[in-house]
Amino acid sequence: MSLNRDDMLRELELLPVWKLREASAAKAQAVDAKAQTQQPEPLMPQNADEVPVAPVPEAVEVPAEVKAEPAVFAENRLEQIRHLDxxxxxxxxxxxxxxxxxxxxxxxxxxxGDPHAEWLFVGEAPGVEEDRKGEPFVGQAGKLLDNMLAAIKLKRGHNTYIANIMKCRPPENRxxxxxxxxxxxxxxxxxxALMQPKLILALGRVAAQTLLQTDATVAELRGRLHSYNGVPVIVTYHPAYLLRNLTDKAKAWEDLCYARRTMQELQAATQA
Ligand code: SF4
Structure with missing residues (x-):
């Protein structure tokens, strides 16, 4: 894959930040230390009508008990979920x-997105607009995520799937x-388990800590390969967090480059 560096930086809106970060390395370090204690900001509204939604795989027969009472798993809830198509x-x-x-x-x-995608992006939970539209990552954070995807030549709905740890919105975005x-x-x-993606990108603290069963910060977890049920995981910042901490966009770009290299290695290993 041949990427133009300026194009990539532009997609991530990094060009002015990149220069500022080099001129203010000490300040950026201070911001980084402070950032680890901050919460991701609430997702913000945005029109996502143009976002393509790939069809889900063809359904197979749903057990009668699941159809009749889909959310109530009185017994063996986990076991039943593990057998759902x-x-x-x-x-x-x-x-x-x-x-x-x-x-x-x-x-x-x-x-x-595409349920057969190689790339799975996992965030925290729906915000106000996601709750209204029924889609993850709409609003300004969603727009930035789309730019992050574009930076590594990906597009929402094309070989990508986007989901959250939580399927319902916590009140007040807590x-x-x-x-x-x-x-x-x-x-x-x-x-x-159904998707079997090649690589998961955990976006932000809640996603990373939940997937990896740890209390470590994003800063501590990024830059190396982890695993979730056998699927490689790379940790980076949540787009909503990046909207408030511009200097960390450069780190997110590093994470994306690392993810792209990792995916290329995983694809090559599959073909070998
Ligand atoms: S967040 Fe929603 S989907 Fe998830 S367990 Fe709670 S009620 Fe069920």
Missing amino acids: WQALQDCVQGCVACELSATRSQTVFGV DPHRGEVTQCEPFLERQV
């Missing part, structure tokens, strides 16, 4: 009332509670 999983999420977020959501947000994550993460786990 894609369509049944979507139905299950849509009707899920397994945690208190079901009471305040407008709708669930399952994910968007962090999801541990119990809520415990209830919801099996859905993503099943998505990953």
Whole structure:
């Protein structure tokens, strides 16, 4: 893949920041240290009508008990989720009332893109606009994510899938509670098992800490390869965080380059 450096920097809106960072390395370091203690900002609204949504795989027969009561898994909930096909999983999420977020959501947000994609991008949870539209990463953070994808010659809906750890919006965009994550993460786990992506990009602290079962910060986790149920994982900053911490866009670009190199190695290993 031949990428023009200026084009890539422009896609990430890095050109002015790149110059500022070089001129103010000490300041950037101070911002970095402070940034590790900050929460990702709420997602912001944006028109995403043009975003292509790839069709999900053809559905197979959904068990009668799942159709009748898709969200209530009185017994063996995890085991039942692990046997759902894609369509049944979507139905299950849509009707899920397994945690208190079901009471305040407008709708669930399952994910968007190609279910057979090699790239899986995982964020935290829907925001206000995502809750309204039923799609992850709309608004300004979604626009930046699209630019991040473009920087490595990717496009939403084309060999990419975008999902969140949480399928319902936490009120006031608060962090999801541990119990809520415990209830919801099996859905993503099943998505990953069905998709079998080559590489996962964990976007932000909540996604990274949940996937990797750690309390480490994004700064501590980025720059090396991790694993989630056997799938390689690379950690980078959440686009909403980058909107507030411009100097870290350069680090996100480094992460994207690392992810692109890793994907090329994974693809080459598959073909060998
Ligand atoms: S957040 Fe997840 S576990 Fe909670 S109600 Fe929504 S889909 Fe169910």
